Amino acid sequence: MTTMIYGATGAIGGAIARNLVASGNTVHLVGRNAERLQSLASELGSGATVGDILDPEVFARAVADAGAPLQGLVYAVGSIALKPLGRTSDEDMMHDFRLNALGAAQAIRAALPALKASEQASILLFSSVAAGLGFASHASIAMAKGAVEALTRSAAAELAPKIRVNCIAPSLTRTPLSEHLTASEQMSTSLAQMHPLQRLGEVDDLVGLAELLLSPKSGWITGQVIAVDGGRSRLAGKK
Secondary structure, eight states: OEEEEETTTSHHHHHHHHHHHHTTOEEEEEESOHHHHHHHHHHHTOEEEEOOTTSTTHHHHHHHHHOSOEEEEEEOOOOOOOOOGGGOOHHHHHHHHIIIIIHHHHHHHHHHHHHHTSSSEEEEEEOOGGGTSOOTTOHHHHHHHHHHHHHHHHHHHHHTTTEEEEEEEEOSBOSGGGHHHHSSHHHHHHHHTTSTTSSOBOTHHHHHHHHHHHSGGGTTOOSOEEEESTTTTTOOOOO
């Protein structure tokens, strides 16, 4: 059986795909960058669907390409667009919501028949530390990721017991998406010191938990938003 991975051309989605395949799983990749997607699909020997998450037709097409049953669904799609609320337009907010929250709901809805065809299935979404801990200039993305967390709980309640739904909420993680925040060594150091563990996240910090949540080994875990954030959301840190 197959795990569908949206955002496969991103650092986190791609790493999850590689990790799953290395453990003997089959994946189907979805992403909008055709060249990078086909390269990864060739590397992993997997199927792939090229498409933009903002195109509502991509979801049904991806499910048809992957085939049934599906044992997993990963929606590793996100954005980091930071603006003060007064300079954030309705269009900015709708874009963040469609990309992060509505897209996750559409992906789940399209995949439900294929997921229900599996004896047990798991869905993994991604939120952000910003959804639960207020940061300036994060209103739009925090609203969108807050919706992802609510979707996680609602879908988990509705789809139990055959389908589990969980969510990982990272703090700032070094990926190409976050380069505008981490490119400066001075800024990276400053941001790292805001975390009790005194460093920024790395993609490898997320993939092990992702694999666990997608596997039967986490068969009694559902409806959870799990922070992988160096302690930032729960610990005051050292004075």
